[in-house]
Amino acid sequence: MAFGFSSRKEEPLYIAQSATGNNYVIKFDTKGELRVNRKITDLTLSDENGFTYIHYKKAKYPVEILEKHHNKYVILINGVSYTISVETPFSYKRKKRLDQQKTESKTELILAPMPGKIIEVLVEENTIVKEGDSIAILEAMKMQNEIIAHVSGKIKSIHVKAEETVNKDDVIVEIEK
Amino acid sequence: MKKETRKIQSLLVANRGEIAIRIMNTARKMDIKTYAIKTSKEPNALYLSHADEIIDFSESLEEISEFLDIERIIEAAKQHKIDAIHPGYGYLAENPYFAQRCDDEKILFIGPSPDAIYKMGNKTIAKQLARKYKVPLLEGSTGNVSSVAEAIKIAREIGYPVILKAAAGGGGRGMRIVEKASQMEKMFRLASNEAQKAFNDPSVFIEKYVRNPRHIEFQVLADQYGNTIHLGERECSIQRKHQKLIEESPSVALTPKLREKMGEAAVAIAKSVRYYSAGTVEFLLDANQNFFFMEMNTRIQVEHPVTEMVTGLDLIEQQIRIAQGEKLEIMQSDVKLKGWAIECRINAEDVQAGFAPNLGIIEKISFPVGKNIRIDTGIQEGSPITPYFDSMVAKLIVYGENRNKAIANMINALEKFRIRGIKTTIPFHKAVMHNKAFQKGDLSTSFIEKELTQLYYQEPDEEMLAACIAALDYAAEVQEQEGSNVDSSLGKDLDPWVLNKRLKSM
Amino acid sequence: MDINGKIFQEFLARNERYAQQFTREAAKTQHAKGKLTAHERIELLFDPGTFEEIDAFSLSADAGFGKSIKAFGDGVVIGHGKINGRLAFCYAQDFTIMGGSLGSVHARKIQKIQDMALKTGTPLIGLIDSGGARIQEGIASLAGYAGIFYRNVQSSGVIPQISVIMGPAAGGAVYSPAITDFVFMTNKTSYMFVTGPNVVKEVLNEDVTFEDLGGAMIHARKSGVAHFVYEDEENTILGVKRLLSYLPSNNMEDPPFADTEDLGFRREEKLRALIPDDPNKAYDVKDVIKLIVDKGRFFEVAEYFAENVVVGFARLAGHTIGIIANQPKVLAGVLDIDSSDKAARFVRFCDSFNIPLLALEDVPGFLPGLNQEHGGLIRHGAKLLYAFADATVPRVTVILRKSYGGAYCVMNSKNLGGDFNYAWPTAEIAVMGPEGAVAILYKKELAEAKDPKKLKKELATRYREEIANPYIADEKGFIDEVIDPADTRNKLITAFEALRKKHVTPPERKHGNIPL
Numbered sequence A: 001m002a003f004g005f006s007s008r009k010e011e012p013l014y015i016a017q018s019a020t021g022n023n024y025v026i027k028f029d030t031k032g033e034l035r036v037n038r039k040i041t042d043l044t045l046s047d048e049n050g051f052t053y054i055h056y057k058k059a060k061y062p063v064e065i066l067e068k069h070h071n072k073y074v075i076l077i078n079g080v081s082y083t084i085s086v087e088t089p090f091s092y093k094r095k096k097r098l099d100q101q102k103t104e105s106k107t108e109l110i111l112a113p114m115p116g117k118i119i120e121v122l123v124e125e126n127t128i129v130k131e132g133d134s135i136a137i138l139e140a141m142k143m144q145n146e147i148i149a150h151v152s153g154k155i156k157s158i159h160v161k162a163e164e165t166v167n168k169d170d171v172i173v174e175i176e177k
Numbered sequence B: 001m002k003k004e005t006r007k008i009q010s011l012l013v014a015n016r017g018e019i020a021i022r023i024m025n026t027a028r029k030m031d032i033k034t035y036a037i038k039t040s041k042e043p044n045a046l047y048l049s050h051a052d053e054i055i056d057f058s059e060s061l062e063e064i065s066e067f068l069d070i071e072r073i074i075e076a077a078k079q080h081k082i083d084a085i086h087p088g089y090g091y092l093a094e095n096p097y098f099a100q101r102c103d104d105e106k107i108l109f110i111g112p113s114p115d116a117i118y119k120m121g122n123k124t125i126a127k128q129l130a131r132k133y134k135v136p137l138l139e140g141s142t143g144n145v146s147s148v149a150e151a152i153k154i155a156r157e158i159g160y161p162v163i164l165k166a167a168a169g170g171g172g173r174g175m176r177i178v179e180k181a182s183q184m185e186k187m188f189r190l191a192s193n194e195a196q197k198a199f200n201d202p203s204v205f206i207e208k209y210v211r212n213p214r215h216i217e218f219q220v221l222a223d224q225y226g227n228t229i230h231l232g233e234r235e236c237s238i239q240r241k242h243q244k245l246i247e248e249s250p251s252v253a254l255t256p257k258l259r260e261k262m263g264e265a266a267v268a269i270a271k272s273v274r275y276y277s278a279g280t281v282e283f284l285l286d287a288n289q290n291f292f293f294m295e296m297n298t299r300i301q302v303e304h305p306v307t308e309m310v311t312g313l314d315l316i317e318q319q320i321r322i323a324q325g326e327k328l329e330i331m332q333s334d335v336k337l338k339g340w341a342i343e344c345r346i347n348a349e350d351v352q353a354g355f356a357p358n359l360g361i362i363e364k365i366s367f368p369v370g371k372n373i374r375i376d377t378g379i380q381e382g383s384p385i386t387p388y389f390d391s392m393v394a395k396l397i398v399y400g401e402n403r404n405k406a407i408a409n410m411i412n413a414l415e416k417f418r419i420r421g422i423k424t425t426i427p428f429h430k431a432v433m434h435n436k437a438f439q440k441g442d443l444s445t446s447f448i449e450k451e452l453t454q455l456y457y458q459e460p461d462e463e464m465l466a467a468c469i470a471a472l473d474y475a476a477e478v479q480e481q482e483g484s485n486v487d488s489s490l491g492k493d494l495d496p497w498v499l500n501k502r503l504k505s506m
Numbered sequence C: 001m002d003i004n005g006k007i008f009q010e011f012l013a014r015n016e017r018y019a020q021q022f023t024r025e026a027a028k029t030q031h032a033k034g035k036l037t038a039h040e041r042i043e044l045l046f047d048p049g050t051f052e053e054i055d056a057f058s059l060s061a062d063a064g065f066g067k068s069i070k071a072f073g074d075g076v077v078i079g080h081g082k083i084n085g086r087l088a089f090c091y092a093q094d095f096t097i098m099g100g101s102l103g104s105v106h107a108r109k110i111q112k113i114q115d116m117a118l119k120t121g122t123p124l125i126g127l128i129d130s131g132g133a134r135i136q137e138g139i140a141s142l143a144g145y146a147g148i149f150y151r152n153v154q155s156s157g158v159i160p161q162i163s164v165i166m167g168p169a170a171g172g173a174v175y176s177p178a179i180t181d182f183v184f185m186t187n188k189t190s191y192m193f194v195t196g197p198n199v200v201k202e203v204l205n206e207d208v209t210f211e212d213l214g215g216a217m218i219h220a221r222k223s224g225v226a227h228f229v230y231e232d233e234e235n236t237i238l239g240v241k242r243l244l245s246y247l248p249s250n251n252m253e254d255p256p257f258a259d260t261e262d263l264g265f266r267r268e269e270k271l272r273a274l275i276p277d278d279p280n281k282a283y284d285v286k287d288v289i290k291l292i293v294d295k296g297r298f299f300e301v302a303e304y305f306a307e308n309v310v311v312g313f314a315r316l317a318g319h320t321i322g323i324i325a326n327q328p329k330v331l332a333g334v335l336d337i338d339s340s341d342k343a344a345r346f347v348r349f350c351d352s353f354n355i356p357l358l359a360l361e362d363v364p365g366f367l368p369g370l371n372q373e374h375g376g377l378i379r380h381g382a383k384l385l386y387a388f389a390d391a392t393v394p395r396v397t398v399i400l401r402k403s404y405g406g407a408y409c410v411m412n413s414k415n416l417g418g419d420f421n422y423a424w425p426t427a428e429i430a431v432m433g434p435e436g437a438v439a440i441l442y443k444k445e446l447a448e449a450k451d452p453k454k455l456k457k458e459l460a461t462r463y464r465e466e467i468a469n470p471y472i473a474d475e476k477g478f479i480d481e482v483i484d485p486a487d488t489r490n491k492l493i494t495a496f497e498a499l500r501k502k503h504v505t506p507p508e509r510k511h512g513n514i515p516l
Helices: A089-100 B017-029 B046-050 B070-079 B096-104 B114-121 B123-132 B148-158 B181-199 B256-272 B304-311 B315-323 B403-416 B426-434 B436-440 B447-451 B462-482 B488-492 B496-504 C006-021 C024-032 C038-045 C104-120 C139-155 C171-179 C197-204 C210-214 C216-223 C233-244 C270-274 C285-292 C337-352 C370-374 C377-390 C405-410 C434-441 C443-448 C452-466 C470-476 C485-498
Strands: A013-018 A023-028 A034-036 A043-048 A051-056 A059-069 A072-077 A080-087 A107-111 A116-121 A134-140 A143-148 A153-158 A171-176 B010-013 B033-038 B053-056 B084-086 B162-166 B176-178 B204-208 B214-222 B228-240 B243-249 B277-285 B291-297 B340-347 B364-366 B373-377 B392-400 B418-420 C052-054 C076-083 C086-093 C124-128 C161-165 C168-170 C182-186 C191-193 C228-230 C298-301 C309-316 C319-326 C357-363 C395-404 C420-423 C428-430
Touching: A013 A089, A013 B462, A023 B462, A034 B462, A051 B462, A059 B418, A059 B462, A072 B462, A080 A089, A080 B462, A089 C024, A089 C233, A134 A171, B010 B017, B010 B070, B017 B033, B017 B046, B017 B315, B017 B373, B017 B392, B033 B046, B033 B070, B070 B096, B084 B315, B096 B114, B114 B123, B114 B291, B123 B256, B123 B291, B148 B162, B148 B181, B148 B204, B162 B181, B176 B181, B181 B204, B214 B256, B214 B315, B228 B256, B228 B304, B228 B447, B243 B304, B243 B426, B256 B277, B256 B291, B277 B315, B304 B315, B304 B340, B304 B373, B304 B392, B340 B403, B340 B426, B392 B403, B403 B426, B403 B436, B426 B436, B436 B447, B462 C233, C038 C076, C038 C086, C038 C124, C038 C233, C076 C104, C086 C104, C104 C124, C104 C139, C124 C171, C139 C171, C161 C171, C161 C233, C168 C171, C171 C191, C182 C216, C182 C233, C191 C210, C197 C210, C210 C216, C216 C228, C228 C233, C270 C285, C270 C485, C285 C298, C285 C309, C285 C319, C285 C357, C285 C485, C309 C337, C309 C485, C319 C337, C337 C357, C337 C377, C357 C405, C370 C377, C377 C405, C395 C405, C395 C485, C420 C470, C420 C485, C428 C434, C428 C470, C434 C443, C434 C452, C443 C452
Parallel strands: B010 B033, B010 B084, B033 B053, C086 C124, C124 C161, C161 C182, C168 C191, C182 C228, C319 C357, C357 C395, C395 C420, C395 C428
Antiparallel strands: A013 A023, A013 A080, A023 A034, A043 A051, A051 A059, A059 A072, A072 A080, A107 A171, A116 A134, A134 A143, A153 A171, B162 B176, B162 B204, B214 B228, B214 B277, B228 B243, B243 B340, B277 B291, B340 B392, B364 B418, B373 B392, C052 C076, C076 C086, C298 C309, C309 C319
């Protein structure tokens, strides 16, 4: 049986979303032109002396891909970093729909991954943290381990203090998402 | 105080990074043999390769920093029969005990006398001296304030707003601004507690608070014979949490007459402790051309290059000569400030994350070059940025015939400064240079909060280009998955040996 | 045959009726949840025009309670096609038809495609999006599941089986993915649990959401059931394709070769700088991996679970390898229950499918404590030991830094059958770490010392230099060579090249008794 539907097109289209909320519709048309928000955009990349540059109009900016995880990027350009997620039209709509629903619980607990001693607590109540931020330093097995927030939100309460010993799965902080 | 001339043949630099290199460069020009200290935390640091001889402290298992280990340093200097020690800035530069130990061991300390260091190091004594020599001061308590009641009494006399400050240290800790009497009790407690924690001494004193002042400091130079001059001012108003980020010389706020008055005050302060060598007298300047003595730094400062650029002098060379007992060859009338210099301190900090330290390794670096550009740095490709030392990458100092040209040259230099491996404060410096208020010269110590809408500069189309790079990379990856470079037929060509074995064991 | 005649027209009309089953409204409902339909997913997964559906017209069985709904296909699409030019079989459950529920015909179709995949030695991919067993068909549904599980087990270790959860998977339905080799989940729109929130509420009076009970990140982080999680369905399917590109089609084949444009030798001096001088400072072992493998591309498996061990696929000179590496950044890189499980399963998979193994070792030991011991660390640690020892594929180890005690043995040591064992100059191989060893050996001296801390530090440094240094192991033959970190990639390429025709005949037995 033949399939009528096809989401693969000859002219791939992506919606690049920046963390600041700006969307850029990026399309590679059949003539090989790059269009950003419908405008033809002429840019080239070059490698010089260990640096990569992007050339656009009269500007020449050093660029670097700092991080890439699936379709999420952190791009460094002129020493400023931008978090960009590359979506297809479908995944873009999906993201919007899902962000509107809130089916998860509001408070996230950050637990101690192992027994040890809290060396330092790096946040305070009401500090805003991003996913990946350090919350505390836990010393165990003679090594210093960073306790990382695995969600973004606001520190609701801190359950430990420096010099305190903790067991595995003890609550370190509560984050309100 | 020694008055004989003694030629320095060898110099131990008790410091690291860019200032160690800076000192050794001048020493080399003066045919002085240089010694540097190697630590375990950065055994491959750039400054070590600038020294004639390295003294290895890296076996040290002590908890104390190598650059603070007074006895070890003195011992090393004696062992190698070194003539003089330059402490740089920070570490032992303003430690009167260290200067005294050098004197005791007949090692020339490149700096002032222990007595001058001690007196100017104590805020209360320094203020008393200023008062004695009629240098304008921020009115406040004479000595430390022992109670809230006393604080309220003094505050009523000098008028609000006032500021409580720690007697034993600075850097913003133990400081609280008090707008009215009802806040005094709370602020007094907070300031004392913080001072106790930071300096082990809860004593605070009280001072009139100037709103939005400019930070103006004067470079002074004096020989051991009492000849004291000033080399003009530096404006260091662009600060964040009391750390200087951008300095310039001269300052738009000073008329020649004001410069003369403030210069005289600076010289008076220096003379009050019979100061010799290089030093800096710091003032606050309010909007009505009133200036107030704050403190004196009895050492060479980070931002000294801007003064060197507009006066044409080598301050380290002057320090060495003075230590040798030479007479100052320059007269006050010889000192002319020509052109304009700006310094941007480029640190390994992430501006977008609130200037959080950005640790890592410098993978690649390309400095801007030009006749108006000076770079003072302690790092090179491969240098790590560690939490053990400060996060300075380089000082970028730029000269121009006038302030506008200096700013334009700085923007150009910042754009050409390339670095890979860590994030730096360059986008912050760009934001300031492009800022209209900065360009007009409307500076004050609250510049960053008041005038900068965004702490980092974004070149035109930056975000759009970042989005394109991400999309291009992702599209390329999808392409790769679709049209494969994977040849699965090659996995089917099995060696008969293997095939035979595999079949047998199934 | 007359194309305008009744016979041919009847044929066309029937196809039309099938297409009409998949209404726009139904697709819209699916889309509104951020999900694609079964046909759309297949479209994305297979190369254009290569998918051939079979049993499209199977009709649902009769059901009890008078609740019979007759649908063509019975809520699942099965067939075969090419994925990047390579044959693969697939079933995709269709949530728009009776909630994708599993009835007897639905199950029979899945079993049919499983049989075909097994017969032909072709990978099988299951796209799961189902409300579970069809209640009205009763035991026929349950028996259907059992038949699927049976075939999953028969195919285990024979063909790669991949489960992609793109919707609900509840109750017994979760056991099929559990048996398959890899589980993909799409974040926020897929769930797996044995007992749903409603029953949990009834029986235990606990309020839990779908997401908290069995959402994608829960299975990625906590239970370790999900090996891969993506934010949307398109990226999930891209991930499946990427995984397949590393794997052979069956257990008789070698993994495919890929022209990565990075097939040659390459020195990496940056590797020398990665290990910090302070042995208590951590680094990211993924940085080491990226510098060694082709194009720095590492396809990590189970990246959110048991992060103290890193496992995944990569290529060396175009050939697939499986990497198991201790991660010093997390829990100091110790081995514990979860990491032993994760690594052991990965080793077993690679061994089943002729994928050579590379172990990058920096492990100070096993995690101490009541939790671990009472949780059966002994059993679980033994799993990894067993998995390595039982593996007959080429296996190479590089000791990067620490290798203490039992963990030294476990991480593919020479006497466990490691083919090539290398060490970096920074390697420390010993019965226990310096601080612990010194505390025991010099107990008396330390008790009597004036400055015990300083003495301990000095003794520890001597211990590192004299007892734990890798040259002793080298001289005794437990290490084949101490290598310059910059040469690691090159050494590994030649090592695996030399081992390409390795074959070991396993002992004659039905199967061993791996501690479970």
